């Protein structure tokens with residue numbers, strides 16, 4: 001099979017936080033990938049450096065999914081470390097130094113994952129997509145919060161020599177990633193991020209994401225809304241758009257967080273959770 005990847009003892013210790021304690025390096029495959037960067041996307045939105053720093057921490061421990069072209073489906077990998085990397089030799093389209101969140105992820109070396117591992121090693125690149133929510137969105141020209149303050153600028157338009165974009169600030173939570181595999185020995189290519197709008201353009205993994213959200217809703221719903229029943233909750237989920245599905249999942253998740261003292265510090269104040277455009281699928 002493919003060549004053995006090198007895993008340090010330190011990395012193995014991190015991975016073992018998520019797996020059996022006695023899992024060996026031979027049983028694990030690790031790879032590097034870029035989960036997000038500060039490049040302006042096609043919607044003229046971008047993460048700030050501060051957001052990327054926070055997101056790097058938030059994505060540790062999160063599982064990601066592969067699209068169907070890369071695998072038989074159902075495979076996941078988990079991020080066990082992530083850090084911001086700067087590349088001053090490369091500039092974003094608006095002239096900033098290029099910054100990205102580079103993560104390391106692992107998956108189990110199983111027969112089912114064999115082809116997928118070979119494809120990752122072969123350097124197949126895909127678009128990365130991350131789902132996260134941000135507390136504020138600022139205009140790149142005046143710095144105003146576009147939700148709470150007046151701003152006369154329109155994103156995508158140029159003012160003087162500066163193009164107006166929306167800066168995604170103060171991330172609150174990272175939900176999931178799905179993804180481009182970048183062999184660790186290679187430098188990353190340009191990763192275009194995108195917002196999902198049209199169902200006909202959805203890649204296959206979206207259906208998996210939908211199912212994942214549905215399971216989350218049923219799981220949290222069972223605790224919060226037991227009188228509805230799993231079957232009815234599932235049927236409701238099937239009628240919802242991805243956006244509404246995410247809103248419902250997040251609302252239930254927030255409620256669950258309030259019930260769980262361990263994570264209550266992460267829960268956002270209730271008044272900040274409702275805004276439509278706080279949820280970003282980049």
Ligand SMILES: [Zn+2]
Pocket residue numbers: 139140141142143144151152153
């Ligand atoms: Zn403005």
